Amino acid sequence: MKFAVKAWSNGGARAGILHLGTSTIDTPSLLLSTRKGLPHFISPDLLSCLPSPESRLLHVSPLHFLEGLSMKTISKIGGLHQLLGLHDHCFVSVPRDSIQCLPEANSTNKIGASFETPCGRLLIKPVEYMEMISSTRPELWATLADEVPAWVSDKRNKTSVDRTIKWLDECISLSPASGAVFGAIVGGSSLEERRRCAQEVATRNVSGYWVGGLGLGESMDERPALLNAVIEALPEEKPRLICGLGLPEEILQGIAAGVDLFESTYIYHLTLGGFALTFPLDRTQINALNLAPSDVGSDPRKINLRATVFRKDTMPIVEGCTCYTCRNHTRAYINHLLNVHEMLAQILLEIHNTHHFLGFFRLIREAINAGRFEEFRKEFVQRWR
């Protein structure tokens, strides 16, 4: 893995280039969320219709495989690339999956991290986690962390930092020859602990940093300070990854603080709800936008295709969108598919939403490169308030 910062904008936002596996990816970038390595709905043959190389970073939680597939078998097959038939993609493994493998802080103890998963509550020890990493062989992986929600006691929080650092060292000592390590940084909602953890991890021999423990109960207002406390202690030239920030405003918050890679469940939740993103990505579209509040109902950023108003709407989700869904299908058709409970609805929505959200990241990178990220961010937040 190689990473270099190429441009700065006002504040902490930066644009960079990440070389991972066979891919060269511009940051800030989005990791697509997966279930057992493949997207929730987009079939492997349709993955290539997503913009490349931005869509090549896949987030994989090794814990998914505990349901039905042994590490020995995965190893025998040859790791994730062989297992998933995806040779052009890069896998980033973080134990936590914000949809189905949530950290269970009350059950975590000095032996391992507890997660609430579809196979019940599991306690994952560092040595077990490293076995998963060795078998699956992702290009990039984060060390095992003790993530706690924002409301735990100071004592518990402090313990989580000590534990996370200890596990980091254990993981590194067991790390396989290949694959870049990202050190996990926790600290709950305490600025002091966040800083302490970041400072410790910064001294370790890692390729980058995973900011954990966020999106677990802290408010959007609290977050910038916590992020800054962490980022300030980290070297500039190494990349930073964060999970659990979903909404566009949260992403912008993360970027302003200096985060480079994001794993978000936003697309998944939108798709399940029958929503499609529609906020304009074109600057001219933004300027030409003439929204009367009465026109679009409550949220001009997305439409709910279950609504009867779309029954006869023969427009694509977003006119001019070049995604597979908008090139081939109409709002009316997706509305129909949702009504008759056809899986194709989710497939088409996940494609569009992924495409659109990746477009959002592209806009962000453009703004950073042009040195006007803060203006972009203010405008975006203002417009959709």
Added chain:
Amino acid sequence: MNWPRALLTDSGGFQMVSLLHLADITEKGVTFQSPVDGKPMLLTPEESIQIQNKIGADIIMALDDVVKTTITGPRIEEAMHRTLRWIDRCIAAHKRPHDQNLFGIVQGGLDPVLRDICVRGLVDRNLPGYAIGGLAGGEDKDSFWRVVAQCTATLPEDKPRYVMGVGYPLDIVVCSALGADMYDCVYPTRTARFGTAIVPEGVLKLKHKAMAEDTRPIDPTCACMVCKNYTRAYIHSLVTKDAMGSQLLSFHNLYYMMQLSRNLHSSIVQGKFPEFVCNFLQKMFPKGDIPEWVCNAMEVAEIDISSCCAPFRYIQATKVQSNLNEDEIQAV
């Protein structure tokens, strides 16, 4: 749908009878409960054709009075005659005969006399194609193939014969041997959703524990995207739990069925159909224990499958065609 290839729509008759709670059939049409709001609705032959005209598929189906083959009694005869009366109403209501092909459906239960009347009645109407309906509903296989054989023997040679609701690969091979051309079935995708893959040997249940360690593809002889990229172990971890599992298995199963059709077609064109059938049966029944009904059907279809039948089974088959009694056969 943005589908540039051929489309076929059904009349709605079967769906109503099989999927809806109450279907009352009268001369006018079929009354049923609307699945949207529960209100009573009437589907007439005229309306079915009108809707199919609007949808615009290349082949449309007549509304028939369909009864389950497991039913006996006068209802079957009533349904057959009504089907013939309704085909005239369908023909009259059809506004697009030049770009949509209206197929009639042969009914008559398992009664050869009724089936014959129905075939003659439909053939008199000179339709672009004919479907053999009312089967694939749980009747025993021996009755099933005989009805198909009778219909294909009497329907015109130069028009397509469409066996509705069929089906399992074995059924398709047998019906093709008997002279059928088209099929439709939910089997490949439905069985995929339950974690079952269609393979040359029959089926493979991916849910089974043994699959968790199996690093082979579903079918090593299959060239589909799923068999080329995924192991049984991985699919096992997905099936019945993740939507992706249903997708990948459906993909394989559909590919399998299309490959089967392609192979049937090319083997016939190349004059190697009997070999293909033998090969197919050998893979599915390696011990030679081919079901009797298949042997009987192939006999009538004049396809020699003796090379893949275990000897005892073949004798059982010939019993059907001869007048030998039990003792005489034992002596052979």
